[in-house]
Structures are given as C-alpha cells and as structure tokens.
Amino acid sequence: MDAIIIGGGPAGISCAIWLKKLGVECVVLEASAQLGGLQTRSPYENLWIPGVQGKTGQQVAASLADHAKAVSVDVRLNCPAVSVEEQQVTTPIGTFSAPYLVIATGSQPRTGGFTASDRVVIGPGTGMEALNVKGKRVAILGGGDNAFDQARFVRDRGGKVTIFSRRPPRAQKLLQDMIPDVPVVVGPYKADQSAMTLNGEAFDAFGIMFGFEAVVPQGLRPDLENGYIRVDRFGQTSLPGVYACGEVTDYWHPCVTTSAAHGIQVAKQISIKLQK
Ligand SMILES: Cc1cc2nc3c(=O)[nH]c(=O)nc-3n(C[C@H](O)[C@H](O)[C@H](O)COP(=O)(O)OP(=O)(O)OC[C@H]3O[C@@H](n4cnc5c(N)ncnc54)[C@H](O)[C@@H]3O)c2cc1C
Incomplete structure (x- = not known):
C-alpha cells in the first residue's frame, strides 16, 4: 500500500482515481455509508462543473462513486479514521499504514452551539428540504449565500421565512435581490432552541447557516x-508524507x-515522489 486517502468526497475520490490510473496502490477510508461528500446532501442541480449539465449534487456524488468503482478503487465505507499518527490511521476495522497519507476530510457546517433536531437543521441541503415548511414560520440564521439561498427555497415551498443576521449580510447581491419579500433582521439576536424563539418570537423551525469549518x-x-x-x-502539509486537498484546506475557492x-494535483505529486 502506497497511499491512504481519508475522505471520499470529490477531492478524495479524484485523488484515488488518478492514483489508481498512475499505478499507485491506495485505499479510500470514508466515514459515511456513501461516497461523494457534501454533494450527497445536495438535491439541487449542480450548475457549476464545466462540461457537466443536468445533474443534481447527489447525482454528481453517484457519478464519482461509479467512476471509482469502474477503475476498481479500494474503498472502505463506514470506516472513519478515528485517529491518525504519522502515517498510521486507526479505524474501527483496524489500522492502515502507508508512506503517503492524503487528508481529504472536507468541511462541515458550523453549528454555532445549536443541536440538530427535527426542527433545527444545521447547514444547507437535504436536511432543509426534509422540513415541512408549508405555512410554517421558519427562521434562517446567518447572512451568507447559503442563508439567502435556503430562505428562497423555504419561501418557494410556501414557508413564512425571516432571515436573522448579526452583521450586515455578506451574501451576493444577486441572491439578496432574489428575495426582496423576505424580511432580513440585522443585529444581535437571542435564540432559544428549547423554546424555539428568536428575540422572544416563536418559530416552527430554525435553519442554521453559519458557514463551514474544516474537519481535521x-x-x-x-x-x-x-x-x-x-x-x-x-x-x-507541514508534516512529512502528509498531503491535503479539497475543502479541508483553504487553498482554492471551495x-x-x-x-x-x-x-x-496531490495524486500526481505522490506518483512522482514514488518514482524517485
Ligand atoms: C448543499 C450543498 C450544495 C452544494 N452545491 C454545489 C454546487 O452546486 N457546485 C459545486 O461545485 N459545489 C457545491 N457544493 C460544495 C461541494 O459539495 C464541496 O466543495 C465539495 O464536496 C468539497 O469536496 P471535498 O472532497 O473537499 O470535501 P467533502 O465533500 O466535505 O468530503 C469529505 C469526505 O470526508 C469524509 N470524512 C470526514 N472525516 C472523516 C474521517 N475522520 N474518516 C473518514 N472519512 C471522513 C466525509 O464523510 C466526506 O465524505 C455544495 C455543498 C453543499 C453542502
């Protein structure tokens, strides 16, 4: 085994497909039950991949998984890296070691101290879409692109939505302009999850859109x-033999x-190093 890839999102799978095609033995350890990372939580059409049209995020995730299967990438699902020490990775099914380690663990929505429940959804995507919002009062907390996107989706599904943003919203103007009818309350607020109130006002659901943080x-x-x-x-990375790619880094726009x-890029570097 030459390389262990932790995380089977777009970064980890792409790395594994290239390593495989470059003749480098590798394994992908994926914590969840499916490949595709954050794309698995997007039922929305992905309009942003050059040359790929008409696919939802979930379909993009499925395509990535199909591609990994087609080139026989060794994938271990439900296999979280519980701890990592140098090039040794401990998982519930045993320990893996290799000269090269690739961290492709991506990012996760920030909770801001809230706990996910049937009325509180952390982050955009499938969780929000599963909420029954028709005629319901929904508070979206946050002021970025996801807050405005999700507010629009709730409104379009018949919800009565209000956005609460501590600071002036930083979402793209384009997205803000799409929902002129949605009230945006700017300034400090007091949210109480157990009472489901914001500034003392009752809501049926909260959507927490506080951005993402790296999963290290x-x-x-x-x-x-x-x-x-x-x-x-x-x-x-700063550690010898350890590479990182995708949203766990802040190298490129996510x-x-x-x-x-x-x-x-990481796959190619590892193959070059192995040839030396
Ligand atoms: C709702 C939504 C819609 C989006 N829409 C678009 C879009 O239209 N177009 C676009 O380009 N991008 C979109 N994105 C962003 C895109 O999904 C991400 O940029 C991309 O998935 C990042 O890929 P990644 O592989 O770096 O990380 P991730 O996708 O986060 O994948 C990381 C993987 O690592 C796994 N993992 C984490 N910790 C461990 C561990 N300890 N052990 C093993 N595995 C672990 C995770 O389970 C996950 O599968 C969207 C994101 C969301 C949430």
Missing part, C-alpha cells in the same frame, strides 16, 4: 491557517471542480 482528523497536528490545513502548491483538481 483526530491526532493529526498539521499547521493550520484560519482553521484549515495549510498546504503548499503541491498539496504538501467547489467540486477545485476539490477534484486539488486531489489530482
């Missing part, structure tokens, strides 16, 4: 930058295409 595996201590793993232009490209 336990035990690994690479240099970070703003909470994300710092990498050089080859995807090398999206499927850049995450995949980052995984490919």
Whole structure:
C-alpha cells in the first residue's frame, strides 16, 4: 500500500482515481455509508462543473462513486479514521499504514452551539428540504449565500421565512435581490432552541447557516491557517508524507471542480515522489 486517502468526497475520490490510473496502490477510508461528500446532501442541480449539465449534487456524488468503482478503487465505507499518527490511521476495522497519507476530510457546517433536531437543521441541503415548511414560520440564521439561498427555497415551498443576521449580510447581491419579500433582521439576536424563539418570537423551525469549518482528523497536528490545513502548491502539509486537498484546506475557492483538481494535483505529486 502506497497511499491512504481519508475522505471520499470529490477531492478524495479524484485523488484515488488518478492514483489508481498512475499505478499507485491506495485505499479510500470514508466515514459515511456513501461516497461523494457534501454533494450527497445536495438535491439541487449542480450548475457549476464545466462540461457537466443536468445533474443534481447527489447525482454528481453517484457519478464519482461509479467512476471509482469502474477503475476498481479500494474503498472502505463506514470506516472513519478515528485517529491518525504519522502515517498510521486507526479505524474501527483496524489500522492502515502507508508512506503517503492524503487528508481529504472536507468541511462541515458550523453549528454555532445549536443541536440538530427535527426542527433545527444545521447547514444547507437535504436536511432543509426534509422540513415541512408549508405555512410554517421558519427562521434562517446567518447572512451568507447559503442563508439567502435556503430562505428562497423555504419561501418557494410556501414557508413564512425571516432571515436573522448579526452583521450586515455578506451574501451576493444577486441572491439578496432574489428575495426582496423576505424580511432580513440585522443585529444581535437571542435564540432559544428549547423554546424555539428568536428575540422572544416563536418559530416552527430554525435553519442554521453559519458557514463551514474544516474537519481535521483526530491526532493529526498539521499547521493550520484560519482553521484549515495549510498546504503548499503541491498539496504538501507541514508534516512529512502528509498531503491535503479539497475543502479541508483553504487553498482554492471551495467547489467540486477545485476539490477534484486539488486531489489530482496531490495524486500526481505522490506518483512522482514514488518514482524517485
Ligand atoms: C448543499 C450543498 C450544495 C452544494 N452545491 C454545489 C454546487 O452546486 N457546485 C459545486 O461545485 N459545489 C457545491 N457544493 C460544495 C461541494 O459539495 C464541496 O466543495 C465539495 O464536496 C468539497 O469536496 P471535498 O472532497 O473537499 O470535501 P467533502 O465533500 O466535505 O468530503 C469529505 C469526505 O470526508 C469524509 N470524512 C470526514 N472525516 C472523516 C474521517 N475522520 N474518516 C473518514 N472519512 C471522513 C466525509 O464523510 C466526506 O465524505 C455544495 C455543498 C453543499 C453542502
């Protein structure tokens, strides 16, 4: 085994497909039951991958999984890296070790101290879409693109939505202009999850849209930058033999295409190193 990839999102799968095609033995350890990472929680059409049209995020995730299967990538699902020490990765099914380690663990929505429940959804996507919002009062907390996108989707499904943003919203003007009818309350607010109130006003559901944070595996201590793993232009971290790609770094604007490209860059670097 030459390389262990932790995380089977677009970055990790792309890295694995390229490693496989470059003749490098690798394994993908994926914590969840399916490949595709954050794309698995997007029922929305992905309009942002050059050359790919008419697919939802979930279909993009399925395509990535199909591609990994077609080239026989060794994938272990339901296999979280519980701890990582140097190039040794401990999982519930045993320990993996290899000279190269690729951290592709991506990011997760910030909770802001809220706990997910049947009325409180953390982050955009499938959780929000599963809420029955018709005629219901929904508070969206946050002021970024996801807050305005999700507010629009709730409104379009017949919900009575209000956005609460502590600071002036930083969402793209384009998205803000799409929902002129949705009230936006700017300034400090007091949210009480157990009473489901915001500033004392009752709501049926909260959508928490506080952005994302990097998921850094336990035990690994690479240099970070703003909470994300710092990498050089080859995807090398501050730790020898440890690379990182995709949204766990803050190297490029986060999206499927850049995450995949980052995984490919790392795969190529590892294959070059192995040839030396
Ligand atoms: C609702 C939604 C809609 C989106 N829409 C678009 C879009 O239209 N176009 C676009 O380009 N981008 C979109 N994105 C962003 C895109 O999904 C991400 O940029 C991309 O998935 C990041 O890829 P990644 O592989 O770096 O990380 P992730 O997708 O986060 O994948 C990381 C993987 O690592 C796994 N993992 C984490 N910790 C461990 C561990 N300890 N052990 C093993 N596995 C672990 C996770 O389970 C996950 O599968 C969207 C995101 C969301 C949430």
